[in-house]
Amino acid sequence: MLQSSRRSSRTPKVVVIGAGIGGLTAAALLAKRGYAVKVFDQAIVPGGCASTFKRGGFTFDVGATQVAGLEPGGIHQQIFEELEIPLPEASICDPACAVFLPNETVPINVWRDPQRWQAERQRQFPGSEPFWQRLASLFEYSWRFQSRDPVLPPRSGWDMWQLIAALRPDTLLTVPYMFSTVAQLLKSYGLRCDRRLKTFLDLQLKLYSQVDADQTALLYAATALGVSQSPQGLYHLHGSMQALSDRLAEALRRDGGELYMRHRAEQILLEQGRPRFVRITDEKRGESWLEPADHVVANVTVQNLVELLGTQAPVGYRQRINKLPPASGAFVVYLGVEQAAVPTSCPPHLQFLYDYDGPIGENNSLFVSVSRPGDGRAPTGKATVIASTFTEVSAWQRTADYEQLKQQYTEQAIARLGRYFDLRPAHLLQVEAATPRTFEHYTARYQGTVGGIGQRLSTFGPFGFANRTPVPHLWLVGDCTHPGEGTAGVSYSALTAVRQIEAS
Ligand SMILES: Cc1cc2nc3c(=O)[nH]c(=O)nc-3n(C[C@H](O)[C@H](O)[C@H](O)COP(=O)(O)OP(=O)(O)OC[C@H]3O[C@@H](n4cnc5c(N)ncnc54)[C@H](O)[C@@H]3O)c2cc1C
Numbered sequence: 001m002l003q004s005s006r007r008s009s010r011t012p013k014v015v016v017i018g019a020g021i022g023g024l025t026a027a028a029l030l031a032k033r034g035y036a037v038k039v040f041d042q043a044i045v046p047g048g049c050a051s052t053f054k055r056g057g058f059t060f061d062v063g064a065t066q067v068a069g070l071e072p073g074g075i076h077q078q079i080f081e082e083l084e085i086p087l088p089e090a091s092i093c094d095p096a097c098a099v100f101l102p103n104e105t106v107p108i109n110v111w112r113d114p115q116r117w118q119a120e121r122q123r124q125f126p127g128s129e130p131f132w133q134r135l136a137s138l139f140e141y142s143w144r145f146q147s148r149d150p151v152l153p154p155r156s157g158w159d160m161w162q163l164i165a166a167l168r169p170d171t172l173l174t175v176p177y178m179f180s181t182v183a184q185l186l187k188s189y190g191l192r193c194d195r196r197l198k199t200f201l202d203l204q205l206k207l208y209s210q211v212d213a214d215q216t217a218l219l220y221a222a223t224a225l226g227v228s229q230s231p232q233g234l235y236h237l238h239g240s241m242q243a244l245s246d247r248l249a250e251a252l253r254r255d256g257g258e259l260y261m262r263h264r265a266e267q268i269l270l271e272q273g274r275p276r277f278v279r280i281t282d283e284k285r286g287e288s289w290l291e292p293a294d295h296v297v298a299n300v301t302v303q304n305l306v307e308l309l310g311t312q313a314p315v316g317y318r319q320r321i322n323k324l325p326p327a328s329g330a331f332v333v334y335l336g337v338e339q340a341a342v343p344t345s346c347p348p349h350l351q352f353l354y355d356y357d358g359p360i361g362e363n364n365s366l367f368v369s370v371s372r373p374g375d376g377r378a379p380t381g382k383a384t385v386i387a388s389t390f391t392e393v394s395a396w397q398r399t400a401d402y403e404q405l406k407q408q409y410t411e412q413a414i415a416r417l418g419r420y421f422d423l424r425p426a427h428l429l430q431v432e433a434a435t436p437r438t439f440e441h442y443t444a445r446y447q448g449t450v451g452g453i454g455q456r457l458s459t460f461g462p463f464g465f466a467n468r469t470p471v472p473h474l475w476l477v478g479d480c481t482h483p484g485e486g487t488a489g490v491s492y493s494a495l496t497a498v499r500q501i502e503a504s
Helices: 019-033 076-085 116-124 129-146 157-165 181-187 194-209 219-226 242-254 302-312 315-322 402-417 436-443 487-503
Strands: 011-016 036-041 052-055 059-061 091-092 098-100 236-239 258-261 265-269 274-282 287-294 295-298 329-338 349-353 365-370 382-391 430-434 474-476
Touching: 011 019, 019 036, 019 059, 019 076, 019 242, 019 295, 019 487, 036 265, 052 098, 052 430, 059 329, 059 382, 059 430, 076 116, 076 242, 076 295, 076 487, 116 129, 129 181, 157 487, 181 194, 181 219, 194 219, 194 349, 194 365, 242 258, 265 295, 274 295, 295 302, 295 329, 295 487, 302 315, 329 402, 329 436, 365 402, 382 402, 402 430, 430 436, 474 487
Parallel strands: 011 036, 011 295, 036 258, 098 349, 295 474
Antiparallel strands: 052 059, 091 236, 265 274, 274 287, 329 382, 329 430, 349 365, 365 382
C-alpha cells in the first residue's frame, strides 16, 4: 500500500470516470491507499443511480432505495471501516419486501428472521421446502466463497490465484449447479408448474437479475434471494440514499482525492496500448483538456466504455458487447403524499404483480418504496412513495409519442398504486416521473439502461465482464461487472479493481 505521506510527482495518477457508488468507492479506497485520484462526473450530484433529487420539500431516491451489505462483515461495512468513516444511519427492512400476487390482498412477506421466513414460505408454497433448502445451502457455500474475495472472472495469473485461494471443498459443491437456472432447479423438485411459486420467484429475480426464473443463473439467484435473511439483511438509509455517496466523497477529499462534478469524460486515449489521457470537458465552462493518467477506472456501462475507447476498443471486446441481449430500462414514478395516504403498518418495500399474462416486469408490476416518518425524506405528516417498473428502452427512443407515453405510464402507475394507497387528489402533493431517457440524461448510461447486463448463465460470475479489461491499466467497475447490480455489488467490484491496481 502506498502511503499518503509518500505521495510525490511519481505517485500513480488514477482518473476515475463516474462518481456512482462504484466509482466513488474505488476512488476513496485508492486515495486512502496513497494514489493521486481525480474523479470526473457529468452529473450535478454524485451517486448516479443511487443519488437523490428534491422537489416541493420532498427528497426522492432516484433509483436504489434498499441497501445490502451494512451488517458487520458486509461489503459496505468493510469498506467504510477501511476508510475510517461511520456507516450512514439505517434501519433494517423487515419484511425485506411484501409481495402481492395478482388478485391477492395478503402479501408474501419476506421476513428477515430465517425461521419466520421458513414458516411463511411453507404456508405460502406448500411442498416447496426441499427447493428452498437447496437454495439455502448454495447460498451458504457461495457466500463463504465470495467473502474470501475471489476475482471473477479471472483474466490474469494474479486473478486466477485469488480465485484458487478462495476455493474450499464446500465451494466445489456449487460446481454441479454452475450451468443451472432457477427454473431447472424448480423442475428437478417437481415444482415447475407451481404458478404462485414460479411467479413469486420471477418477480423477485427480475428485481435483482433483470430476468426471470427461466433465465436467471441459479448460483446468482441463491445469493440474491438469500441476503434478505439474518445475519445479512436489507436496510433503509436515514436521510436519503445520498448519504452513501456523500460519505464516500468526504473520505475521498480527506485523503487528497479530487471530485469534479459536471465534468464529462469524452474519450480515453491510449498510447502503446495503455490509457495515457482522458479527454475531459468542463460542461459549465465548455473547456476541454487532456487529463494524464497511469490508470483509468471507468464507472460506466460496458457499452459506454467501448464508446469512450472509440476505434481503439479491442475488436473481440466490442463484438462481445454488441452481441449482449438488450438490457432493461426503468420507468419510475415519484410521489410526495400526505401520510394519510399510506396504510398504517405499511412495510417500507412492496411488490405488486397486476396480472399473470405477459412477461413479468414489463409494465405489469411495480416495486414500491415508502419513506418512514422522520426518515428525512418528507416533511412532517407527509411521505414519499416511489414505484418502478421495468421497461424496454427502445419504446422510449421514438420522439413523436414520448410525452404521451410518459403520461400514460404515470397515470397507470398512480391508478394501480391507488388500489393500496389512498391517493385521492388531496393526498397527492407531488408527482414526478423518470423514463429511460431521463436516466440516459442524468446518469449518461447507454440508452438509459439500468442494472447492468443481467445475470443469465452466459453473463453471470465466471462468464461476465471482468474489472480487468483487455486494455492494461484500464479498469471497469459498476453493475456491468461481477457480482452485478446494487450498491453492495458495485462496491465489491470497486474493491476488486483496487486490489488489482495495487497488485499491478
Ligand atoms: C429504479 C432503480 C431501482 C433500484 N433499486 C435498487 C435498490 O433498491 N438497491 C440497490 O442496491 N440497487 C438498486 N438499484 C441498482 C443500483 O442503483 C445500481 O446498480 C448502482 O447504483 C449502480 O452504480 P454504478 O456505480 O455501477 O453506476 P451509476 O450509478 O450508473 O453511476 C455512474 C456515474 O457515472 C457518471 N458518468 C457516466 N458516464 C460518464 C462520463 N462519460 N463522464 C463523466 N461521468 C460519467 C454518471 O453521471 C453516474 O454518476 C436500482 C436501480 C434503479 C434504476
